[in-house]
Amino acid sequence: MNKVNVEHELHHFLQQKFGFTEFKAGQEEVITSLLNNRSTVAILPTGTGKSLCYQFFGEYTKQPVVIISPLLSLMQDQVEQLRLQGEKRVVALNSNLSFQDKRQVLEQLNRYAFIYLAPEMLRNEAVLAALLQLNIGLLVIDEAHCISAWGPDFRPDYLQLGQMRHQLGDPLTLAVTATATKRVLADMTKLLRLPASFKLVQYSVDRPNIFLATEKLPDEQTKKERLLSLLKQLPGPGLIYFSSKKQCDELTELIQQKTSLHVAAYHAGLSFAERYAVQQQFLTGQLDLICATSAFGMGINKTDIRYVIHYHMPQDLENYVQEIGRAGRDGQQSIAIILFNENDRFLQKRLAFNSLPNSDELELYQQSPAALKSASLESESAYLVTRYQQMGISFADMEQIFTQRRTEKLRALQQMLAYVNYPDCKRNFILRYFDEERVVKHQQNCCQLGEESYDLQQIFANVDQVTNNLPKNTPPSRDYRQVLQKLFRDD
Amino acid sequence: MSKVSEDNWLLFFSTQQARRPAVLRQLLSKRLSNSTLFWGMRYQWLAYINLCPSMDTQAFDQxxxxxxxxxxxxKQDDGTVLLTADGQACQAQLQAEHSLAAPQVFANYxxxxxVKLLRLLVQxxxxxxxxxxxxYVAVDDFECQAVLxxxxxxxxLRALKxxxxxxxxxxxxxxxxxxxxIFCSQFAGHETVPATTKQVAQALNISQRAVELTLLDLNSRFVLELIQTNSPLAPMITHFQSKNALYQKSQKTLTLITRGFSIPQIVQRSQLKESTILEHLLNAAIFNADFPFELFLSNTERQLLGKILPADIDQWQYSMVGEYQAKISFFKYRLYAIWRTREQSER
Structure with missing residues (x-):
């Protein structure tokens, strides 16, 4: 088949199976590369539909796809997205499954077309044996940047993926991530043991339709007041990110009290049912905004989010770029604002370092396995030590790794602070950080230079304000009979 | 997921009877020993076994x-607590809000x-x-999905609907x-988005705690009704029956006793220690209204214990048996306490 015919067929399949008329940037390139049997690294910005690449491959070639995914919530979102598209042969093998359920899934693994796996699952012999029985069409490493200790989201479980990949017979592999510096990319390819012939598909992290702004505020009170003032001016819907669940809840209450906006909190402290409710209300336009921690957003495809505000400065630019990428997926003008207060610097440093054990803790845990066991239930850093131990990493090596992690986290935080304080074009700062060679020409609606003021009315001058007529917040009827009537159609 | 919030702990305490919070903690989270069951019986808490299976026990103590x-x-010197006048006022408010009419469902299912299964069935x-x-499926539970x-x-599907x-x-x-x-507000389905308990509470101007309790109450009673009426949906519900090993072991020992086996014979047959068998029997005495106390406690022993122990059973300690401990084992003493508690409550 010639190139034109192949393109035509791929587009036809895209429309038929997924209902889209066009591929998003990078998707076709990735799919074509995989269909040519070339392992591929795809660095595509948030919102470009990275998961479609492997879903397409699986559906098109009718071969099983195994996806390694680092976070339970991310995995669950992707499973549900696939089910939503009508694909029922999908399963997530993770710690949410009971022993019996896991056994049942493993016995029937060949029934599934898409198998999501937590990385630690690969250490389970039964899982590995079941995977070896499969003729894996494609191995996907989602959030592949987690493999690099130079990156901010390093996950020790990812270190073994190269070896596991080899044990699985070096299958065709797709490593996907939204952001990666050159150093992280080099780690990814080396540690995953990708063949030298691998294809790199990389698109810019730049999202030109998102105006970038940072505001320095002297204290917490002023920050709250500025937030409320912004919310009264900004067109919705919107997202506000917090680094603390407690403040997320508090500010949700405050916004409810001081504005007429319909708002709900979303964080890991809520049950799955509550998070589902909030997410669906947001997607169906019943909420104007969500106050969230980083638990929110994975797999959420709401195209008309107009603003993303960071009430706390994030720990690193990688996460910042991911989170602001939830805005403006419809291509319309949007805005990303960081409300910065000096205390954020300490908050983030504390959060970054708390998750890593220091030398004293390591010494204690080495001397007293009982102390490590009991601390692992409560402390993130102790849990990390246990995980490293399970992976056979010595305490001496751990000390080295954690020292490097601390240095890396501090460096990332300093870069974030440099971004907040940057006097020139913020967009170019981000591009440079991610080693992009492109330089954009600063213009109106690009970003706020330094601390100059910016005019929201002017930024959003061309945005059509869509008023939705959906009922807000509470279900429309308080009569249970009407709820039942709406739920179930009479025959 | 609806839950039992901390204020509700007040519902379990009394102004008259000093009670041990640790017993409540163990019962609610189904960490059962014979002592927990005995004191649960004394405080009339046995209906609440397993109400909070994934309870954060440290948070409970806090x-x-x-x-x-x-x-x-x-708090009393011996670790028990009494409800104060303020606590009683708060308890009365809580009682007026809502209560669980069938808490025993939690022990068995x-x-x-x-709750997840119901939400999935409805959707x-x-x-x-x-x-x-x-x-977008509202329930991420493999077991529920497999059962359905x-x-x-x-x-x-038509029969399901x-x-x-x-x-x-x-x-x-x-x-x-x-x-x-409130019960229906938890459901997702065709053009229907569920509300959070907080949103329901705000809409009705009631407390979130009341909404959570209402949900738990109606959910538990609905599943109970499906079982009791032998609904065609019941097999899905019974799949979630709790494995009640303690209860089953106690019943098994009791059956052997009523069939005429002696305790040494049961020990030999079951390869268990005598103390374990005796604990099974004490549990059986708590679980079964028709336990054959007469097989283990003679009238003389009952009269003797009646004489040497004070009227308030909560104050009893085995050390009070004193010089008679050689004749009256701890097993007999505890069995007598169970018998007297039963007798009191039947009066």
Whole structure:
């Protein structure tokens, strides 16, 4: 088949199976590369539909796809997205499954077309044996940047993926991530043991339709007041990110009290049912905004989010770029604002370092396995030590790794602070950080230079304000009979 | 997921009887020993076994401490607590809000998993009735999905919808209309997005705690009704029956005793220690109203214990048996306490 015919067929399949008329940037390139049997690294910005690449491959070639995914919530979102598209042969093998359920899934693994796996699952012999029985069409490493200790989201479980990949017979592999510096990319390819012939598909992290702004505020009170003032001016819907669940809840209450906006909190402290409710209300336009921690957003495809505000400065630019990428997926003008207060610097440093054990803790845990066991239930850093131990990493090596992690986290935080304080074009700062060679020409609606003021009315001058007529917040009827009537159609 | 919030602990305490919070903690989280069961019986808490299976026990202890600091509870030197006048006023308010009418369901079924199952049943039946094949599934539980799939394979989606609608209408018709609406607000389905408990509380101007308790109450009673009426949906519910090993072992020992086996014979047959068998029997005495006390306690022994122990059973200690300990073992002493408690409550 010639190139034109192949393109035509791929587009036809895209429309038929997924209902889209066009591929998003990078998707076709990735799919074509995989269909040519070339392992591929795809660095595509948030919102470009990275998961479609492997879903397409699986559906098109009718071969099983195994996806390694680092976070339970991310995995669950992707499973549900696939089910939503009508694909029922999908399963997530993770710690949410009971022993019996896991056994049942493993016995029937060949029934599934898409198998999501937590990385630690690969250490389970039964899982590995079941995977070896499969003729894996494609191995996907989602959030592949987690493999690099130079990156901010390093996950020790990812270190073994190269070896596991080899044990699985070096299958065709797709490593996907939204952001990666050159150093992280080099780690990814080396540690995953990708063949030298691998294809790199990389698109810019730049999202030109998102105006970038940072505001320095002297204290917490002023920050709250500025937030409320912004919310009264900004067109919705919107997202506000917090680094603390407690403040997320508090500010949700405050916004409810001081504005007429319909708002709900979303964080890991809520049950799955509550998070589902909030997410669906947001997607169906019943909420104007969500106050969230980083638990929110994975797999959420709401195209008309107009603003993303960071009430706390994030720990690193990688996460910042991911989170602001939830805005403006419809291509319309949007805005990303960081409300910065000096205390954020300490908050983030504390959060970054708390998750890593220091030398004293390591010494204690080495001397007293009982102390490590009991601390692992409560402390993130102790849990990390246990995980490293399970992976056979010595305490001496751990000390080295954690020292490097601390240095890396501090460096990332300093870069974030440099971004907040940057006097020139913020967009170019981000591009440079991610080693992009492109330089954009600063213009109106690009970003706020330094601390100059910016005019929201002017930024959003061309945005059509869509008023939705959906009922807000509470279900429309308080009569249970009407709820039942709406739920179930009479025959 | 609905939960039992900390304020509700006040519902379990009394101004008259000093009670041990640790017993409540162990019962609610189903960490059962014979001592826990005995004191649970004394405090009339046995219906609440397994109400909070995934309870954060450290948080529970902190919450009790906080209630003491707030002077809702008064801590005694022996670790027991009494409800204060303020606590009693708060308890009365809580009692007026809502209560669990069938808490015993929690001991026998995994109610929190059943809540997920109900939500899944409603969503699947709803979407199917509107012929929607693609929707975002509200329940991420493999076990619930597998149970439902098996049922649907045998009976079909149409039967699911018809049966579920019939059962829901029948059950909700007898409920307070506001409670019925709260119950329905948890469901996702065709063009229906669930509300959070906080949103429901705000809409009705009631406390979030009241909404959570209403949900737990109606969910547990609905599944109980499905079982009791032998509904075609019941096999899905009974899949979530708790494995009650303690109860089963106790019943097995009791059966052997009533068939005439002696304790040494049971020890030999079961390869268990005598102390374990005696604990099974004490548990059986707590669980079974018709336990044959006469097989283990003679009239003379009862009279003797009646003489040497004070009237208030809560004050008893085995050391009070004193010089008679050679004749009256701890097993007999505890059995007598169970018998007297039964006798008191039957009076």
């Amino acid at each position: 919450q009790i401490k906080l209630l003491c600091q707030q002077k809702m509870l008064l 995994r109610v929190y998993d059943l 699947v039946a709803s979407e199917a009735s509107w012929k929607n094949a693609r929707y 799939k098996n049922w649907v394979r045998a009976h079909g 018809e049966q579920l609608v019939t059962e829901l209408k029948k059950f909700l018709a007898l409920e307070d209309p506001q409670d019925a609406w």
